[in-house]
Amino acid sequence: MxxxxxxxxxEFTESLRTYRLVVLAAVFLLLGVMSPLFAKILPELLSGVDxxxxxxxxxxDPTAMDSWAQFFKNVGQxxxxxxxxxxxxxxxxxxxRGTLIILLTKGMKRHTVILSKFLSASVLWTAxxxxxxxxxYAYTEYFWPASILSNAFLAFFSIWLFGEFLIALLIFGxxxxxxxxxxxxxxxxxxxxxxxxxxLPYVQKYNPIALAGGxxxxxxAQKEAADFIPVTIICxxxxxxLLVMSIVVFNKKQI
Amino acid sequence: xxxxxxxxxxxxxFGANKVIDSISFDVPEGSIxxxxxxxxxGKTTTMKMILGLLPSDNGEIFVCGEKVSFGATKTxxxxxxxxxxxxxxxxxxxxxxxxxxxxIVGLDAVVKSRRIAELLDIVGLSGVNKRIxxxxxxxxxxxxxxxxxxxxxxxxxxxxxTSALDPMGRKEILDTLKQASRxxxxxxxxxxxxxxxxxxxxxxxxxxxQIALSxxxxxxxxxxxxxxxxxxxxxxxxxxxxxxxxxxxxxxVKSVDMELTLRxxxxxxxxxxxxxxxxxxxxxxxxxxxxxxxxxxxYLEVAG
Amino acid sequence: MENLQEYLPFLIPLAVIQAGxxxxxxxxxxxxxxxxxxxxxxxxxxxxxxxxxGPVLYFAIGxxxx
Numbered sequence: 046m047x048x049x050x051x052x053x054x055x056e057f058t059e060s061l062r063t064y065r066l067v068v069l070a071a072v073f074l075l076l077g078v079m080s081p082l083f084a085k086i087l088p089e090l091l092s093g094v095d096x097x098x099x100x101x102x103x104x105x106d107p108t109a110m111d112s113w114a115q116f117f118k119n120v121g122q123x124x125x126x127x128x129x130x131x132x133x134x135x136x137x138x139x140x141x142r143g144t145l146i147i148l149l150t151k152g153m154k155r156h157t158v159i160l161s162k163f164l165s166a167s168v169l170w171t172a173x174x175x176x177x178x179x180x181x182y183a184y185t186e187y188f189w190p191a192s193i194l195s196n197a198f199l200a201f202f203s204i205w206l207f208g209e210f211l212i213a214l215l216i217f218g219x220x221x222x223x224x225x226x227x228x229x230x231x232x233x234x235x236x237x238x239x240x241x242x243x244x245l246p247y248v249q250k251y252n253p254i255a256l257a258g259g260x261x262x263x264x265x266a267q268k269e270a271a272d273f274i275p276v277t278i279i280c281x282x283x284x285x286x287l288l289v290m291s292i293v294v295f296n297k298k299q300i
Numbered sequence: 301x302x303x304x305x306x307x308x309x310x311x312x313x314f315g316a317n318k319v320i321d322s323i324s325f326d327v328p329e330g331s332i333x334x335x336x337x338x339x340x341x342g343k344t345t346t347m348k349m350i351l352g353l354l355p356s357d358n359g360e361i362f363v364c365g366e367k368v369s370f371g372a373t374k375t376x377x378x379x380x381x382x383x384x385x386x387x388x389x390x391x392x393x394x395x396x397x398x399x400x401x402x403x404i405v406g407l408d409a410v411v412k413s414r415r416i417a418e419l420l421d422i423v424g425l426s427g428v429n430k431r432i433x434x435x436x437x438x439x440x441x442x443x444x445x446x447x448x449x450x451x452x453x454x455x456x457x458x459x460x461x462t463s464a465l466d467p468m469g470r471k472e473i474l475d476t477l478k479q480a481s482r483x484x485x486x487x488x489x490x491x492x493x494x495x496x497x498x499x500x501x502x503x504x505x506x507x508x509x510q511i512a513l514s515x516x517x518x519x520x521x522x523x524x525x526x527x528x529x530x531x532x533x534x535x536x537x538x539x540x541x542x543x544x545x546x547x548x549x550x551x552x553v554k555s556v557d558m559e560l561t562l563r564x565x566x567x568x569x570x571x572x573x574x575x576x577x578x579x580x581x582x583x584x585x586x587x588x589x590x591x592x593x594x595x596x597x598x599y600l601e602v603a604g
Numbered sequence: 605m606e607n608l609q610e611y612l613p614f615l616i617p618l619a620v621i622q623a624g625x626x627x628x629x630x631x632x633x634x635x636x637x638x639x640x641x642x643x644x645x646x647x648x649x650x651x652x653x654x655x656x657x658g659p660v661l662y663f664a665i666g667x668x669x670x
Binding site: 134 | 611613614617618621622624625628632656659660661663664665667
């Protein structure tokens with residue numbers, strides 16, 4: 046337990062001094078501001094554009110839902126990409142350089158490394174996500190007051206859960222290959238596979254990738270919470286299994 | 301005398317390549333044990349098995365009487381380890397790194413800060429407040445020594461602690477090792493034989509995956525006692541005169557400039573004869589010496 | 605864009621964050637001379653010209669080990 050606390054403290058120091066924290070905070074703050082801005086500015090930019098032949102685009106006035114649509118799109122794409130890039134080296138860099146050897150020979154358990162890294166990355170991700178959500182919510186409320194959000198908790202929870210899944214995936218890839226590229230490629234490979242699987246209609250409902258982009262339909266009440274329960278469970282189970290597998294593989298690994 | 305480290309019939313192969321072939325040795329408590337071998341002889345592999353970082357194919361390792369098992373590194377609580385190229389977190393300062401190590405080992409706060417201050421002083425880093433990334437190779441090695449000694453280990457394992465350093469850095473590390481050995485057993489690998497002669501009291505030479513030679517330095521010296529005598533003459537005339545007068549001794553001779561090295565069977569009898577010939581011919585040599593075997597000559601004999 | 609005033613609550617924070625990141629990464633690039641890949645001119649261009657992408661890439665994977 047003592048070594049868990051010590052190592053987690055080290056993880057936060059590392060995030061601070063290697064600019065991980067600053068980058069995450071800045072990017073997610075930016076996404077939080079950008080989403081309502083885009084929702085507001087896009088219709089104005091488009092309306093009045095003459096496509097020729099007398100067809101003029103008339104865009105409807107933006108609503109709070111447009112702002113949240115931008116939020117999900119931005120966090121689901123740019124946000125996830127930033128998350129992947131900032132945490133791609135979380136375990137790979139240590140294995141690559143051999144910085145864990147001294148600490149492990151001091152009697153620190155190997156699973157401590159994995160759990161501590163997952164915890165500290167999760168805290169950073171959660172904080173940045175909450176920052177983004179709060180900022181976006183504040184702007185949205187300011188411009189489109191008293192908008193109704195259905196299933197708000199589950200809708201916002203699901204994209205967070207997908208982020209957790211990505212962190213577990215990056216750790217697993219790092220443990221498996223021991224370098225940055227292994228970690229990145231594992232993560233991208235899984236995302237591409239899940240996206241391809243999404244072409245099959247009967248898979249869509251159970252595919253974790255649905256959590257990354259599809260929860261607007263929850264917020265605007267097109268779908269019900271029950272539609273997303275199975276995939277939420279599947280994604281959680283997958284994240285936990287990835288962590289367990291990481292520990293098992295790491296315990297057998299020669300370093 | 302109990303053994304702090306005991307290796308019994310240890311073997312390890314990488315694929316078809318048998319790196320370690322059933323080696324056994326004991327490191328008694330309180331000794332400074334030099335583990336000698338060429339690059340790639342299997343020194344690091346052996347150390348990693350002692351630390352439980354690599355699984356062994358065969359054999360047993362005991363640290364302070366407890367058996368080492370791969371992965372579960374319980375016995376590491378007795379050990380301080382300095383890897384050949386210690387890697388730290390470059391964004392930390394030396395003191396912060398030692399604090400991290402202290403917390404991982406589970407030292408309580410008061411003991412920890414006292415130990416850290418002591419150790420920084422011993423390794424000469426107490427005034428250094430730069431980030432580790434800005435430290436020189438020698439300073440990093442000394443920081444490595446400090447972290448290895450942090451938990452007052454029973455056994456200090458150092459992998460080639462001096463090989464990448466300049467003479468000054470080497471001297472500092474050797475002095476620290478010597479100082480550490482008052483409280484702990486030291487097991488270190490090297491291929492620099494002068495380091496061994498400077499501080500070790502026991503050695504094992506590993507060659508071809510096997511222990512080619514082992515014992516205390518004194519034991520090895522007597523066992524491989526030299527039977528060579530070196531004579532250095534003042535002039536070439538003296539030398540010629542001696543050679544013709546002592547024809548009987550000139551069976552196995554090496555002659556370089558003014559020096560003669562004679563290999564003989566009975567060293568004491570030979571010394572008497574030589575002294576008699578010298579005085580009969582009124583030759584005053586510059587030097588007359590019975591050659592001690594060096595670790596180098598022993599090493600070349602077994603591993604050459 | 606006739607009503608720029610309306611967009612100021614967005615544009616000010618955006619500009620501040622953007623400029624902050626750009627400046628921070630530029631200073632870091634100029635003060636260090638080892639990079640995990642690429643070289644100084646490349647990173648200067650990326651940090652200045654690609655909005656937030658350059659600085660993020662630089663801090664996350666381009667920055668050399670200290």
